[in-house]
Amino acid sequence: MARENWFDPESNELMFSKYMDQMESWQQALDDGVVEPEEVQQQAERVGDMLRALEPKLSDELHDELTSVFYELAVLYGMERLAELDRQEKGGQI
Numbered sequence: 001m002a003r004e005n006w007f008d009p010e011s012n013e014l015m016f017s018k019y020m021d022q023m024e025s026w027q028q029a030l031d032d033g034v035v036e037p038e039e040v041q042q043q044a045e046r047v048g049d050m051l052r053a054l055e056p057k058l059s060d061e062l063h064d065e066l067t068s069v070f071y072e073l074a075v076l077y078g079m080e081r082l083a084e085l086d087r088q089e090k091g092g093q094i
Contacts, residue, residue, distance in 0.1 A: 004019065025043060
């Protein structure tokens, strides 16, 4: 399998949303137009299982680096969630 770049070569933007649309788990969750709490839980378990399988394969240096990336990603998700809630409170679009 060829390595898929994380960044668009022209804009340098993360391309995860592009890949997300192609993921079977995303397509199944949106199949009925509603993401149910059970689907969120299943995705959390899927990601947890993948991380548990990956973690022992990492060198200490790479583990530390990925841990920092995951923490910053969690901050990004939190910021996005708060920004969406703020827009909703102000009657704006999401």
